Amino acid sequence: MAEAKRIDGKAFAEGLRGRVADQVRELKDSHNLSPGLAVVLVGNDPASEIYVRNKNKMCAEAGIKSFEHKLPDETTQKELLTLIDGLNGDPAVNGILVQLPLPDHIDEQAVLAEIDPGKDVDGFHVYNAGKLATGVPGLVPCTPLGCLMLIKEQLGDDLSGLRAMVLGRSNIVGKPMAALLLREHCTVTIAHSRTRDLAAECARADILVAAVGRAHMVKGDWIKPGATVIDVGINRLAPDADGKSKLAGDVDYQEAAAVAGAITPVPGGVGPMTIACLLRNTVAAACAQNDVEVPEG
Numbered sequence: 262m263a264e265a266k267r268i269d270g271k272a273f274a275e276g277l278r279g280r281v282a283d284q285v286r287e288l289k290d291s292h293n294l295s296p297g298l299a300v301v302l303v304g305n306d307p308a309s310e311i312y313v314r315n316k317n318k319m320c321a322e323a324g325i326k327s328f329e330h331k332l333p334d335e336t337t338q339k340e341l342l343t344l345i346d347g348l349n350g351d352p353a354v355n356g357i358l359v360q361l362p363l364p365d366h367i368d369e370q371a372v373l374a375e376i377d378p379g380k381d382v383d384g385f386h387v388y389n390a391g392k393l394a395t396g397v398p399g400l401v402p403c404t405p406l407g408c409l410m411l412i413k414e415q416l417g418d419d420l421s422g423l424r425a426m427v428l429g430r431s432n433i434v435g436k437p438m439a440a441l442l443l444r445e446h447c448t449v450t451i452a453h454s455r456t457r458d459l460a461a462e463c464a465r466a467d468i469l470v471a472a473v474g475r476a477h478m479v480k481g482d483w484i485k486p487g488a489t490v491i492d493v494g495i496n497r498l499a500p501d502a503d504g505k506s507k508l509a510g511d512v513d514y515q516e517a518a519a520v521a522g523a524i525t526p527v528p529g530g531v532g533p534m535t536i537a538c539l540l541r542n543t544v545a546a547a548c549a550q551n552d553v554e555v556p557e558g
């Protein structure tokens with residue numbers, strides 16, 4: 262069997278960011294509207310710092326204003342909620358993102374619940390999660406939205422009747438991914454650490470989305486021949502002999518590529534889609550807040 266097609270998320274995300282930049286220009290020209298995104302980072306988790314730096318850079322490239330709030334690790338929950346209240350009331354801020362994970366002394370759910378659902382560009386507020394679960398249009402979490410775009414790029418817009426397996430049940434990826442695929446009329450299974458016969462469950466899937474955070478867990482014999490495999494994992498491996506530590510997905514790419522029809526690499530697959538979708542959500546939020554139609558892009 263031929264090697265699977267490599268789904269180029271980096272190129273797709275570049276195209277999407279370009280379309281968002283066109284929309285931003287159009288909003289400025291036609292409505293004098295400049296979308297703004299506030300990013301809040303508490304503490305100094307190195308991975309989160311890199312994400313936040315990338316978000317600011319990509320916002321600038323797309324013409325979106327970014328407002329960065331870097332707070333020390335010992336910030337209290339009350340201080341964080343007060344900052345969010347201020348951002349909720351600031352008309353220059355159309356989107357608010359609080360980088361996760363938060364330090365242990367802060368209740369994540371209480372913080373997410375404080376964000377104005379109309380500015381919740383992560384789609385993590387229970388109001389937006391509820392909209393997604395009940396099929397009402399709203400702000401959708403960025404990583405699963407990016408995964409769905411890559412799946413449709415490969416399989417076309419009609420996914421109805423396909424068997425989809427989502428490995429992982431997090432609120433950030435697994436649950437919203439399953440809801441999105443269900444909305445597309447897939448037959449969806451969510452698997453997790455207590456699922457029995459995991460390999461056999463996965464091997465039935467036409468679409469397999471892996472989001473478990475365990476390097477190379479999904480093997481070639483877990484994959485249905487011809488399936489579309491989306492690897493959300495970004496796992497840092499132990500340094501090799503020359504001290505370099507590589508990134509690895511949740512899927513064993515070499516094995517999977519020999520069986521699948523198409524597969525996303527790590528890096529360069531799902532990762533770049535998350536920020537591109539964040540920019541897209543920021544434009545959507547700015548338009549909704551100002552009663553303006555989202556420009557075509």
Ligand code: GUN
Nearest residue numbers: 358359360361362383403
């Ligand atoms: N941490 C890891 N992924 C994400 C994400 O998509 N949004 C936020 N806010 N934090 C994250």
